[in-house]
Amino acid sequence: MNAMMIAASVCLIAGCLLTLVAAIGVARFPDMLARMHAATKPQVLGLMLLMAGLAFGLGSSQLTWKLVLVVVFQLLTAPVAAHMVGRAGYRTGKVRSDLLVRDELTEDLERARLRKES
Amino acid sequence: MSPVVMAVCAALLTAAAVVTLYRVEKGPSMLDRVVALDVLVSTLIGCLALVSLWFGREDLVLVLMVLALVGFVGAVTLARFAASEPEEERRILTEAEAAAAEAAELEDEESMGEDSR
Numbered sequence: 001m002n003a004m005m006i007a008a009s010v011c012l013i014a015g016c017l018l019t020l021v022a023a024i025g026v027a028r029f030p031d032m033l034a035r036m037h038a039a040t041k042p043q044v045l046g047l048m049l050l051m052a053g054l055a056f057g058l059g060s061s062q063l064t065w066k067l068v069l070v071v072v073f074q075l076l077t078a079p080v081a082a083h084m085v086g087r088a089g090y091r092t093g094k095v096r097s098d099l100l101v102r103d104e105l106t107e108d109l110e111r112a113r114l115r116k117e118s
Numbered sequence: 119m120s121p122v123v124m125a126v127c128a129a130l131l132t133a134a135a136v137v138t139l140y141r142v143e144k145g146p147s148m149l150d151r152v153v154a155l156d157v158l159v160s161t162l163i164g165c166l167a168l169v170s171l172w173f174g175r176e177d178l179v180l181v182l183m184v185l186a187l188v189g190f191v192g193a194v195t196l197a198r199f200a201a202s203e204p205e206e207e208r209r210i211l212t213e214a215e216a217a218a219a220e221a222a223e224l225e226d227e228e229s230m231g232e233d234s235r
Contacts, residue, residue: 016130023134042160081190
């Protein structure tokens with residue numbers, strides 16, 4: 001077993017562990033925002049580790065560029081999905097503000113409403 | 119790649135997929151399911167990476183690219199059409215409740231038909 005294979009193994013196991021941790025978080029956290037927070041782990045860092053592991057394991061520079069592209073695409077698309085889900089969640093009342101430390105959006109909306117009324 | 123590492127990774131990913139499926143089933147809202155399905159897509163990407171490495175299927179890297187590109191479409195679409203749903207509508211109906219709802223719907227349609235005549 002050479003150095004490349006050891007690096008590949010470490011990266012793969014770390015990526016898979018992150019995926020499992022995120023899955024447990026998604027299953028156990030109490031509200032939608034907390035679950036979204038847990039869900040971003042395998043989508044970005046987990047994917048990066050898995051792709052690094054795959055690149056080390058396959059050991060070909062051509063494929064490594066493709067794997068870099070995979071990570072770039074995921075980095076571009078994951079925030080879009082998270083933004084849409086978060087916005088829809090807030091608008092349909094799935095955000096529990098009693099669990100939040102600071103809820104500036106609700107405060108601002110409340111202030112805007114009061115200003116409109118006065 | 120050593121079989122032990124592969125087995126450990128496969129076990130971890132399987133456990134992750136099962137735990138995520140639990141959340142997909144449980145909900146309680148559409149958006150929770152969407153978030154869980156996103157995690158499931160990430161798990162699938164991990165599984166494909168493992169398969170590609172174990173069997174030397176280098177062509178599967180293209181599938182990984184496609185999944186990374188279109189994996190978010192489902193989440194965006196569902197989030198676009200998410201509406202506030204009352205507590206009662208969120209859970210999956212039992213068989214008896216589903217039958218009752220269907221019967222009520224049929225009755226509705228029949229009475230509408232009589233009205234038009």
